Amino acid sequence: MADAPRVPFFCPAGAAFGVDLGACLQRVVDSGWYVLGPQVRDFEAAFARHVGVRHALGVANGTDALTLALRALGVQPGQPVVTVANAGCYASTALAQLGAQPLYVDVEPARLTMAPPALAAALAAHPVAAVIVTHLYGQMADMPRLAALCHAAKVPLIEDCAQAHGATLNGRQAGAWGALACFSFYPTKNLGALGDGGAVLTDDQALAERLRALRQYGWTRKYEVTVAGGANSRLDELQAAVLLAKLPHLDAANAARRAIAARYSAAFADLPLTCPPPPGPDHVMHLYVVRTPRRAALQAHLAAHGVASDIHYPLADHRQPVRAAPPPPLPVTDQACAEVLSLPCYPGLTQAQAARVIEAVRGFFAGA
Numbered sequence: 001m002a003d004a005p006r007v008p009f010f011c012p013a014g015a016a017f018g019v020d021l022g023a024c025l026q027r028v029v030d031s032g033w034y035v036l037g038p039q040v041r042d043f044e045a046a047f048a049r050h051v052g053v054r055h056a057l058g059v060a061n062g063t064d065a066l067t068l069a070l071r072a073l074g075v076q077p078g079q080p081v082v083t084v085a086n087a088g089c090y091a092s093t094a095l096a097q098l099g100a101q102p103l104y105v106d107v108e109p110a111r112l113t114m115a116p117p118a119l120a121a122a123l124a125a126h127p128v129a130a131v132i133v134t135h136l137y138g139q140m141a142d143m144p145r146l147a148a149l150c151h152a153a154k155v156p157l158i159e160d161c162a163q164a165h166g167a168t169l170n171g172r173q174a175g176a177w178g179a180l181a182c183f184s185f186y187p188t189k190n191l192g193a194l195g196d197g198g199a200v201l202t203d204d205q206a207l208a209e210r211l212r213a214l215r216q217y218g219w220t221r222k223y224e225v226t227v228a229g230g231a232n233s234r235l236d237e238l239q240a241a242v243l244l245a246k247l248p249h250l251d252a253a254n255a256a257r258r259a260i261a262a263r264y265s266a267a268f269a270d271l272p273l274t275c276p277p278p279p280g281p282d283h284v285m286h287l288y289v290v291r292t293p294r295r296a297a298l299q300a301h302l303a304a305h306g307v308a309s310d311i312h313y314p315l316a317d318h319r320q321p322v323r324a325a326p327p328p329p330l331p332v333t334d335q336a337c338a339e340v341l342s343l344p345c346y347p348g349l350t351q352a353q354a355a356r357v358i359e360a361v362r363g364f365f366a367g368a
């Protein structure tokens with residue numbers, strides 16, 4: 001297999017979805033308008049329509065989207081906000097910006113997204129200011145149950161959709177379930193820019209107006225600061241033009257991810273390896289994540305056979321060195337953290353590369 005194709009973890013060319021990005025950028029350069037202009041406005045309208053909500057506000061990145069969403073809700077320092085600890089620390093970073101208190105709850109063993117009974121217990125025990133649900137790896141969380149719990153407790157729900165662009169559950173898009181939805185357009189995301197970008201979506205006119213002010217210094221008019229906690233967090237025209245051109249290809253790109261995932265799962269069916277749930281419309285396979293207690297050995301074997309892999313995420317939020325508080329008990333989160341391994345799965349991965357991934361994984365278990 002010496003001449004077999006090496007398999008990187010991400011493919012920038014595949015992420016372009018065949019769009020002429022150079023032409024997109026040139027049009028913006030020639031327009032002379034570079035921040036919060038017509039490209040941003042058109043992308044916001046198109047993306048809001050795609051998700052099925054009224055308002056989308058472009059911001060600088062996905063973490064800012066979470067921070068500004070919390071600010072728009074009026075979350076105060078010290079207030080508890082429920083979230084999970086296995087989703088890359090982004091929500092925790094946003095909460096730290098506000099001085100709000102993360103209240104970590106455990107995840108479901110199959111989907112690895114927030115467990116409804118754990119949310120119910122947290123809502124019963126604490127005066128919670130908000131709940132942040134992450135659709136992890138492209139898999140939507142159990143939104144019918146989680147949203148119903150938030151609704152009953154009158155606690156606003158924020159969806160973190162940074163890994164779930166285009167996923168739907170019961171015909172409803174990721175981002176159309178909560179009071180607010182946050183997206184990242186980091187280059188590796190299912191809808192990715194050529195740099196940083198993000199958006200907050202909402203159906204609520206008042207929240208949208210607050211977000212519009214918060215992303216630009218707290219202005220409601222130029223140089224008039226009306227809303228406290230404002231930031232400079234704008235989406236620029238170059239990124240918006242790229243996103244606008246790529247958006248029509250998102251569903252096809254997600255289908256390509258699902259096809260690779262289905263091929264992997266079929267090929268691994270007889271192995272002592274936990275594969276992701278079957279890829280239906282509620283899973284856009286941002287990451288194809290397997291689980292094994294022999295992760296380190298598998299990862300080393302893959303690397304030796306030219307197959308890149310990664311771990312999402314090796315250190316859970318409640319165990320980060322920066323935290324002073326003792327870690328709460330989150331047994332499902334902890335076990336998943338020790339076992340998850342992400343295999344290459346993205347538009348642009350060739351059939352030959354997928355075959356190499358399969359052969360390398362099967363080879364590991366054959367040799368065991």
Ligand SMILES: *Cc1c(COP(=O)(O)O)cnc(C)c1O
Pocket residue numbers: 061062063064087088090091134160162163184185186196197198
């Ligand atoms: C990438 C990501 C973010 C943050 O996005 P940035 O644009 O990198 O700030 C937030 N949440 C999740 C789940 C992510 O994967």
